[in-house]
Amino acid sequence: MENKTNGKAIAALVLGIFGVLLSFWSAALIPAIVGIIVGIVGIILGVMARKEQPSGMATAGLVLSIVALVLNVVFLIACVCTIGIAAAGSLY
Amino acid sequence: MFPYIKLGPLTLGAYGVLIIIGFALGVFVAVMRRKLYGLETEDILYAMLFAGIGIGVGGKLLFLLTALPDLIQNAGEIFSSPEQLMGYLVGGFVFYGGLFGGLLGAFLYTRRYGISFAKFCNTAIVSVPLIHAFGRLGCFCAGCCYGVPADPPLGLYFNNSPVAPHGVALFPVQLLEAGLNLLLFFVLALVFRKRRRLSPVPVYLISYAVIRFVLEYFRYDAVRGIFFGLSTSQWISVALALGTGLFLFVRRRKMA
Numbered sequence: 001m002e003n004k005t006n007g008k009a010i011a012a013l014v015l016g017i018f019g020v021l022l023s024f025w026s027a028a029l030i031p032a033i034v035g036i037i038v039g040i041v042g043i044i045l046g047v048m049a050r051k052e053q054p055s056g057m058a059t060a061g062l063v064l065s066i067v068a069l070v071l072n073v074v075f076l077i078a079c080v081c082t083i084g085i086a087a088a089g090s091l092y
Numbered sequence: 093m094f095p096y097i098k099l100g101p102l103t104l105g106a107y108g109v110l111i112i113i114g115f116a117l118g119v120f121v122a123v124m125r126r127k128l129y130g131l132e133t134e135d136i137l138y139a140m141l142f143a144g145i146g147i148g149v150g151g152k153l154l155f156l157l158t159a160l161p162d163l164i165q166n167a168g169e170i171f172s173s174p175e176q177l178m179g180y181l182v183g184g185f186v187f188y189g190g191l192f193g194g195l196l197g198a199f200l201y202t203r204r205y206g207i208s209f210a211k212f213c214n215t216a217i218v219s220v221p222l223i224h225a226f227g228r229l230g231c232f233c234a235g236c237c238y239g240v241p242a243d244p245p246l247g248l249y250f251n252n253s254p255v256a257p258h259g260v261a262l263f264p265v266q267l268l269e270a271g272l273n274l275l276l277f278f279v280l281a282l283v284f285r286k287r288r289r290l291s292p293v294p295v296y297l298i299s300y301a302v303i304r305f306v307l308e309y310f311r312y313d314a315v316r317g318i319f320f321g322l323s324t325s326q327w328i329s330v331a332l333a334l335g336t337g338l339f340l341f342v343r344r345r346k347m348a
Binding site: 036040043044047050051066070073074075076 | 102104105108112201
């Protein structure tokens with residue numbers, strides 16, 4: 001049980017770090033989308049780790065995952081209806 | 093209007109910044125209300141995180157559902173253009189999808205960790221119109237979810253928007269909805285600052301359903317889908333208002 005929980009904390013930390021790094025390439029769509037997904041999974045794992053066995057690693061993983069999600073969202077989603085939707089709008 | 097915010101070398105999406113600020117304020121309000129229903133700060137925070145994830149996923153899924161006829165009809169053109177495909181994947185969210193997704197996310201958290209979902213909803217529902225108001229401000233900055241053509245000074249030009257038509261003055265329905273959402277937030281926060289017999293959840297649902305149904309007549313973006321004369325959100329508003337009313341009626345009869 002303890003190893004399982006620690007595993008979630010480690011995974012959350014790794015995903016959080018990875019997500020933050022991806023945010024530096026958020027101008028490119030694919031890294032940003034991957035960063036958002038990574039941030040979401042990291043948050044879920046971080047919360048689960050914090051609830052089951054609170055630890056500094058779990059907290060760090062949760063915080064970094066939140067930061068990763070926020071950075072990727074802010075840099076990527078410049079508009080809730082992006083240029084692609086505008087292009088799709090031209091189909092009407 | 094102002095789709096981007098420039099901070100030195102960084103270019104930030106205005107919508108993203110505003111929704112993050114709104115969400116953070118919403119979490120703050122929910123945490124402030126936690127003692128009304130005896131919830132812990134940690135549980136409010138984590139449930140709100142799960143709800144936030146649900147909002148994003150739900151809003152996106154409902155948007156894709158409403159855009160499905162166009163995706164099918166123009167599949168060849170869309171899937172051969174990475175820009176158009178990414179536009180569908182990245183942009184476009186429907187509020188009601190976000191609301192239901194958020195409720196589902198919170199439900200999954202509360203169920204997993206043995207917390208009352210009803211108590212969480214009663215605590216956090218007041219935050220929803222606040223978060224939504226900031227989201228609509230983001231829409232105003234980006235120029236999406238735009239209103240019907242209107243002459244100045246009522247109509248505004250969104251010539252910097254990557255979405256709204258240029259050179260056409262449009263009614264800023266985003267600002268109107270943001271204002272109404274803020275008003276709804278203050279009313280709910282004031283009326284339900286103490287526990288009452290009536291839950292704030294049905295009050296919010298019916299109030300917003302009415303607001304949204306009316307505001308949809310001032311919307312001009314066709315991408316949201318029209319079925320038998322009403323938009324997707326109008327149909328959902330009708331179902332939500334009727335369903336909530338029916339629920340209250342049945343509950344009242346059972347308690348009598």
